[in-house]
Amino acid sequence: MDFEIRKDRGPQGRMKLTRERAAYFQLMQQGYSSREACRIVGIDRRTGKKWRNGSHAHIGKKKATPPIHQEAPPSGPSRYLREADRIHIADRLREKATIRAIAAELGRSPSTVSREIRRNRHPGNGQYRPHAAQARADTRRPRPKAGKIGQNPELRDFIQDRLSTRWSPEQICNALRTRFPDRPEMHVTHETVYQALYVQGRGELRRELTKALRTGRARRRPHRQAAKRQPRFTTPMVMISDRPAEAEDRAVPGHWEGDLIIGKNSGSAIGTLVERSTRYLMLVHLPGDHSAASLRDALGATMKTLPPHLVRSLTWDQGSEMAAHHAFSIATDIPVYFCDPGSPWQRGSNENTNGLLRQYFPKGTNLATHSREHLDAVAAELNSRPRKTLGWETPAERLSKLLAA
Numbered sequence: 001m002d003f004e005i006r007k008d009r010g011p012q013g014r015m016k017l018t019r020e021r022a023a024y025f026q027l028m029q030q031g032y033s034s035r036e037a038c039r040i041v042g043i044d045r046r047t048g049k050k051w052r053n054g055s056h057a058h059i060g061k062k063k064a065t066p067p068i069h070q071e072a073p074p075s076g077p078s079r080y081l082r083e084a085d086r087i088h089i090a091d092r093l094r095e096k097a098t099i100r101a102i103a104a105e106l107g108r109s110p111s112t113v114s115r116e117i118r119r120n121r122h123p124g125n126g127q128y129r130p131h132a133a134q135a136r137a138d139t140r141r142p143r144p145k146a147g148k149i150g151q152n153p154e155l156r157d158f159i160q161d162r163l164s165t166r167w168s169p170e171q172i173c174n175a176l177r178t179r180f181p182d183r184p185e186m187h188v189t190h191e192t193v194y195q196a197l198y199v200q201g202r203g204e205l206r207r208e209l210t211k212a213l214r215t216g217r218a219r220r221r222p223h224r225q226a227a228k229r230q231p232r233f234t235t236p237m238v239m240i241s242d243r244p245a246e247a248e249d250r251a252v253p254g255h256w257e258g259d260l261i262i263g264k265n266s267g268s269a270i271g272t273l274v275e276r277s278t279r280y281l282m283l284v285h286l287p288g289d290h291s292a293a294s295l296r297d298a299l300g301a302t303m304k305t306l307p308p309h310l311v312r313s314l315t316w317d318q319g320s321e322m323a324a325h326h327a328f329s330i331a332t333d334i335p336v337y338f339c340d341p342g343s344p345w346q347r348g349s350n351e352n353t354n355g356l357l358r359q360y361f362p363k364g365t366n367l368a369t370h371s372r373e374h375l376d377a378v379a380a381e382l383n384s385r386p387r388k389t390l391g392w393e394t395p396a397e398r399l400s401k402l403l404a405a
Helices: 018-029 034-041 045-053 083-094 099-106 110-120 130-140 153-164 169-179 190-198 207-212 292-303 325-332 344-357 372-383 395-404
Strands: 255-262 269-275 281-284 313-316 336-338
Touching (some): 034 045, 083 099, 083 110, 099 110, 153 169, 153 190, 153 207, 190 207, 255 344, 269 292, 269 344, 281 372, 325 336, 372 395
Antiparallel strands (some): 269 281
C-alpha cells in the first residue's frame, strides 16, 4: 500500500488523523503488524494501540475510551457465539430440538447453549430472540470496561484497608461475603483483586499495596505456555513423536528409557536405564556429580557393555543433565529422543522402575555413598523378580532368551 505521510500534521479538530486511521486499519486487515502499519502511516505506536484497543479510565484524569475500530469476526471457528449460531439456536428451538442436540450441531458445550438461552429469553413470552441476543453480546464485548472495584469507593476502601494489614486477596473476598451477604455489588473474586493490583493503567488499587502481598511481587509472573517455551538445549532435540514405531509397540528389543533418581539436596544421583520390551534394568554409577559431561561419559560406558542389536535408541526427559545428548549420540551411535514437557507417562517403564528403586535408595539420602558393586547387586535383584507384564517371567530370563537367539 502506497501512503504519503502529510507534511502538515497540525491540530485537525475532532476529525484529526482520519485519513491516517483509515489507512492504519486497512494495513492491519492486509496482515501488517501494528508496528509496521504505524511506521507506514507515520504515527506513534501508542496511537495505533489506542485506536485498536481503546484506553482505560484514570481516576481524576480521563474517562475510558472504547476501541475506534471493531475488527470483523474471523471466518473460522470462534470462541464466542455468532449471530448465525444464535439464529440456528432460535430455529431449532422452534422445532423442539433438545439443548444437547443443538450443542452437538454447533460444536459447542451444552452448558454454553443453555446459558445463552437462559440469558436472552423474553421475560414475558419466553421466546429466544437471536438478533436481540447478538446486540446484547456486542454491547458487552468492547473493551476496556470500568472495573468493579474502581466503580465502588466503599469496596475499594475495604480491600485497600485489608491489604495494608497483609490480608491475602482470598481472605478479603471471603470477608466481603461474610460482612455483606445481601449486597452482591460488594462481592468480588480474588482474581479481580489481583487484576486491580497488577494490570497497569487500571488505577483501581494503589500499586504500593503489592508489597503487602506474601510474594511481594510488583508484577504478575506469567505461567509458562508449551507453545512459547524456549529451546532447552543448544543442539536441537529429537522429540518422542519421531521415535520409530517399533519402539512404541515394544515389539523389537533395544529401545531404552532413562532418567535420574536424585539424592539429598540434589547433591547426588544414580542413572537408571530400562529396556522397554524386557523391562531389564541397568544402573549408571555417578560417584562425582550428575552434570551433562559426567552423565554422557557414564552412559556411554554402560551402553558399550551391551551387544549392538540390543541398543537401538534412548528416551529421556528434558532434564539439563542431557545437554550433551548430541555428543553422546556421536560417540555411541545411539539416537536420543526426548519426552514432551510434563509427560512422565511417555517413559512409563522407567517411572515404574524408579518407584521400585526407592525401596533401596530412599529419598533424602546421599546416593554417592553407594558403590558400583552395590548398584549392580540391586539391579540384579530387581531383574530376578518375576513380572506380571512379562507373563511372570523375569527381565533377566527375557534378556537371556534374546541373547541366545
